Every structure is written in C-alpha cells, then in structure tokens.
Amino acid sequence: MASPLPLASHSVEASLEKYLPEAELKEVKRILYGRPIEDISAEIPEPTRQAAKDNDFALQAYRIAAAPEQIRSPRLMRIGLVQNAIVKPTTAPLQEQRAAIHDRIKLITECAAQSGVKVLCYQEAWTAPFFFCTREKYPWVELAESAEDGPTTKLCQELAKLHNMVIISPILERDVENMDILANTAVVIDNHGNVMGKSRKNHIPRVGDFNESTYYFEGDTGHRVFQTEFGRIAINICYGRHHPLNWMMYAMNGAEVIFNPSATVGALSEPMWSIEARNAAIANSVYTCAINRVGSEHYEHEFTSGDAKSAHNEFGEFYGSSYVAAPDGCRTPGLPRNQDGLLVTEVDLNLQRQIRDKWCFSMTGRYDMYAKELTAFTSPGYQRPIIQAPKQ
Numbered sequence: 255m256a257s258p259l260p261l262a263s264h265s266v267e268a269s270l271e272k273y274l275p276e277a278e279l280k281e282v283k284r285i286l287y288g289r290p291i292e293d294i295s296a297e298i299p300e301p302t303r304q305a306a307k308d309n310d311f312a313l314q315a316y317r318i319a320a321a322p323e324q325i326r327s328p329r330l331m332r333i334g335l336v337q338n339a340i341v342k343p344t345t346a347p348l349q350e351q352r353a354a355i356h357d358r359i360k361l362i363t364e365c366a367a368q369s370g371v372k373v374l375c376y377q378e379a380w381t382a383p384f385f386f387c388t389r390e391k392y393p394w395v396e397l398a399e400s401a402e403d404g405p406t407t408k409l410c411q412e413l414a415k416l417h418n419m420v421i422i423s424p425i426l427e428r429d430v431e432n433m434d435i436l437a438n439t440a441v442v443i444d445n446h447g448n449v450m451g452k453s454r455k456n457h458i459p460r461v462g463d464f465n466e467s468t469y470y471f472e473g474d475t476g477h478r479v480f481q482t483e484f485g486r487i488a489i490n491i492c493y494g495r496h497h498p499l500n501w502m503m504y505a506m507n508g509a510e511v512i513f514n515p516s517a518t519v520g521a522l523s524e525p526m527w528s529i530e531a532r533n534a535a536i537a538n539s540v541y542t543c544a545i546n547r548v549g550s551e552h553y554e555h556e557f558t559s560g561d562a563k564s565a566h567n568e569f570g571e572f573y574g575s576s577y578v579a580a581p582d583g584c585r586t587p588g589l590p591r592n593q594d595g596l597l598v599t600e601v602d603l604n605l606q607r608q609i610r611d612k613w614c615f616s617m618t619g620r621y622d623m624y625a626k627e628l629t630a631f632t633s634p635g636y637q638r639p640i641i642q643a644p645k646q
Contacts, residue, residue, distance in 0.1 A: 264591055317600045337597075379424060386469055459493040517546065539613070550572070551568055
C-alpha cells in the first residue's frame with residue numbers, strides 16, 4: 255500500500271479535527287465545505303465495515319439531501335468512488351500486475367454493492383501503473399485492451415450484472431477497429447452488464463512528467479451523456495477538470511452527475527484539487543465526483559521531465575483525497591491522501607433543479623454571446639477587441 259505523505263494526518267479534515275476546538279471547527283468546515291451533510295457510515299452493514307478494515311481500505315459514507323418537494327419524489331442515486339494504489343511492483347510481469355489490481359478492485363466493488371452503491375467509478379487507467387511518465391512504449395502498451403470486449407470490460411460486466419450496478423471503468427483502450435490506436439477511455443457498463451458506450455479523454459496534458467501525448471491524442475467522442483436507470487452521468491477524464499468549458503458541455507448535454515477519474519500528484523496539483531470539481535459543480539448546477547489514485551510508483555528506468563530536474567524513477571505521491579461536490583457547493587470530506595478507499599455518497603438529484611431555480615445560472619448565462627465570440631476567436635484573422643487609450 256501507499257507510504258504516508260508528509261502531513262500530520264492522512265487527510266486535511268483529520269488535521270482540522272485534531273487541532274481546532276469544536277465550535278471553531280464547525281464554522282471552518284462550513285466555510286470550506288458548505289452546509290453540513292449527513293455521515294451515514296452507521297448505515298453500512300457492520301460486516302462490510304469490518305471487511306474494509308481487514309483489507310486496509312478506508313470506507314466513508316455520506317448523504318447529500320435536497321429539500322422535500324410537494325410534487326416530485328426524491329430522486330436518489332447512491333454513488334461509489336474508488337481510489338487505490340497499485341498492488342504489485344512495476345517490475346512484476348504485466349499479467350500479474352493487472353490480475354492483482356483486478357482482485358483488489360473486485361473486493362472493493364463487492365463492499366460497494368453491500369453499501370447500496372448503484373453507480374461506481376474507478377480511477378483513471380485503473381488497471382495499471384500510471385506509466386505515461388516514462389515515455390516507454392513497451393512493455394506498457396501491452397496493457398491496452400478493447401473497450402468492448404477486453405478482459406477488464408468482461409470483468410466489469412460480470413460485476414455490474416451481479417450487483418445491479420452501473421460501473422465506469424477508465425482504461426487504456428486499444429481500438430482494434432481503428433488501426434490499433436490507443437485512447438484514454440472510460441467504458442460505461444449498465445446495471446445489466448451491457449456496454450453502454452465509451453467516453454474518451456478530451457484534454458491531454460503536456461506538463462511535467464505527464465507526457466501522455468506519447469501514447470494517445472485528444473479524444474473524439476465529444477461530451478457524451480449516458481442515461482442510466484439511476485440518472486444521467488458523464489465522464490470528464492483527469493486533465494479535463496482544468497477546462498471549465500469541458501465541464502459546461504457535459505452539463506449542457508444533460509449530465510446530472512459528472513465523474514472526474516484522475517491520476518495526479520501533490521507537487522503538481524494538490525492546491526487546485528479541492529477547488530476545481532467543486533467549482534464546476536457550482537457553475538453548472540451538477541454533482542461532480544473527483545477521484546484520484548494513491549501511492550508512489552517506482553519505475554526501473556529513470557526518466558526526465560523537460561524541466562531541468564534530474565532524472566528520476568518516480569514522479570511523486572498520488573494524494574487520493576477523492577470527494578463528491580453538490581450543485582449548492584457543499585461537498586463530502588475527502589478520502590485519505592495515503593490509503594486505498596471507497597467513498598459512498600447518496601445524493602438527491604432533485605437538488606440540481608432546486609439550485610438552478612435559486613441561482614438562475616442557466617437562465618442568466620449568455621450562451622448565444624459566448625458561442626458567437628468563440629466562433630470568432632477560432633476563425634482565421636481574429637482581432638481581439640482591445641480598446642487602446644488615446645495617444646497623447
């Protein structure tokens with residue numbers, strides 16, 4: 255499992271709870287996390303909670319409620335987010351690495367089902383180390399697989415059907431029908447075990463050790479939304495969270511919950527992590543789910559980042575901290591920064607319309623104006639409308 259990060263505790267929330275008096279802590283949490291939400295850990299079956307302890311992963315559970323309505327009944331969706339470290343060292347045979355992760359996630363998925371989860375999302379490229387930092391093609395690209403019928407998709411189909419659960423499975427895809435290209439892809443499997451479709455990563459990082467364009471380019475699936483039995487979902491993979499318009503397009507296309515499966519390290523992005531998905535939830539009146547892996551991954555061969563730093567074998571600690579944010583800006587506490595975890599969150603989708611009625615972001619948005627100006631901006635010969643001061 256992951257080694258501890260240099261923090262007094264395994265989460266920011268735990269540090270606050272350790273050092274702040276109760277009354278002050280309550281006010282700080284209100285400012286940082288919005289209105290209080292209900293901790294429903296006690297509703298999780300005791301054997302499931304014990305299984306989490308025995309298998310060394312955190313299990314946290316919350317409820318984000320909406321106001322009661324006279325005509326509409328609550329529209330409840332119980333979401334599960336999974337964060338994890340790799341299980342085997344990166345030097346182990348590839349089949350062993352993937353099989354070990356499959357076994358680990360299968361166990362956590364079973365606990366999610368026992369916790370009542372109906373839509374479960376794994377982290378970005380969950381079946382492998384996040385080897386994209388190395389820029390080595392082999393052996394790593396051997397782990398790429400078909401989104402439609404690869405071994406990981408088949409496993410998820412079995413689990414989804416068994417547990418009556420929608421599963422979002424982000425993988426490195428090998429598109430055998432399109433000249434074997436690679437893609438960073440989330441496969442959506444419905445609760446009957448059928449592959450609903452896939453959504454590819456729209457924005458590819460070229461920053462620090464994240465050299466992903468060595469392997470694949472920007473996705474071609476646009477901003478798809480999947481109508482499941484439990485609600486409408488979309489997947490904004492990793493780097494797309496830095497692009498506000500990416501979130502907006504999923505919301506405009508009807509998403510009620512947008513998942514952000516990621517893999518990012520503390521030195522690069524941790525100060526941004528708690529802000530971006532939450533801001534997207536507020537700006538678009540949707541639920542957002544931020545998921546990050548944990549641990550440190552050591553590679554046999556050194557690599558460099560093009561930033562004048564010395565060659566190295568690993569690129570920092572993945573800091574976990576997965577959380578769910580709501581349309582009104584409230585959010586769950588995060589999972590630990592240094593431990594595998596399952597975050598269970600029951601949300602009422604009615605909150606989306608309630609917040610849109612309150613804040614009127616959709617009504618006051620100037621989408622026609624934005625569209626006109628973006629069209630002009632992307633056209634040859636665009637002139638910025640900058641007004642100069644008169645010459646004296």
